[in-house]
Amino acid sequence: MLGFVFADSRRRIELNAAQKIARAVKGIGKVGVFVNAPLAEVQEIAGQCQLDFVQLHGDETPEYCRAVKHPVIKAVRIGSGFDIADIEAYDVDWVLLDSLVPGQYGGTGVAFAWNDAQTLRWRLKNRVMVAGGLTPENVGEAIRILSPDGVDVSGGVETNGTKDSEKIYRFIQAVRAAQRGGGNAENHFS
Numbered sequence: 273m274l275g276f277v278f279a280d281s282r283r284r285i286e287l288n289a290a291q292k293i294a295r296a297v298k299g300i301g302k303v304g305v306f307v308n309a310p311l312a313e314v315q316e317i318a319g320q321c322q323l324d325f326v327q328l329h330g331d332e333t334p335e336y337c338r339a340v341k342h343p344v345i346k347a348v349r350i351g352s353g354f355d356i357a358d359i360e361a362y363d364v365d366w367v368l369l370d371s372l373v374p375g376q377y378g379g380t381g382v383a384f385a386w387n388d389a390q391t392l393r394w395r396l397k398n399r400v401m402v403a404g405g406l407t408p409e410n411v412g413e414a415i416r417i418l419s420p421d422g423v424d425v426s427g428g429v430e431t432n433g434t435k436d437s438e439k440i441y442r443f444i445q446a447v448r449a450a451q452r453g454g455g456n457a458e459n460h461f462s
């Protein structure tokens with residue numbers, strides 16, 4: 273999947289540019305990343321860019337997620353003291369486990385303690401994606417520990433703030449090697 277960040281971020285993409293890329297891309301799931309955006313705005317952009325998924329990284333409630341007309345990837349931030357029941361309340365297609373860094377909603381470049389999230393991972397009925405500080409070097413270990421259905425990477429495949437095709441290639445190779453070792457993760461870049 274390919275992610276378009278519409279949230280406040282150095283990676284934010286303008287709507288026109290996202291539409292052009294979305295039209296050109298075939299055979300890859302298109303994901304829009306939002307943080308606490310008004311529902312109407314999310315629906316409008318999702319329609320205009322023909323998004324396959326809406327990825328919500330803010331404080332969106334389970335009710336908000338249910339109201340979204342597109343399949344939802346709900347990011348939850350894993351730090352000390354998270355409540356599994358709160359996360360289980362999300363009846364969404366995917367739950368994305370990301371890192372808790374105060375003041376940041378995503379794209380932190382920080383990994384969370386994968387071992388501490390194993391119970392959560394296996395309690396969730398949703399498909400599970402893992403994010404946060406993944407790199408070509410560590411993604412295999414994250415897959416080995418959590419057996420996610422997908423992985424999501426941003427900063428770990430960048431050089432000087434720009435996506436780096438060589439790192440993306442190595443990341444995919446590392447995911448495939450981990451899949452051969454028993455994991456089943458897909459790739460997702462934003």
Ligand SMILES: O=C(O)c1ccccc1NCC(=O)[C@H](O)[C@H](O)COP(=O)(O)O
Binds near residue numbers: 283403406
């Ligand atoms: O990437 C951003 O700048 C961003 C900003 C605000 C909300 C979400 C954002 N990204 C969402 C993602 O899906 C990232 O890929 C994910 O958080 C992992 O990022 P990283 O730790 O850099 O791999």
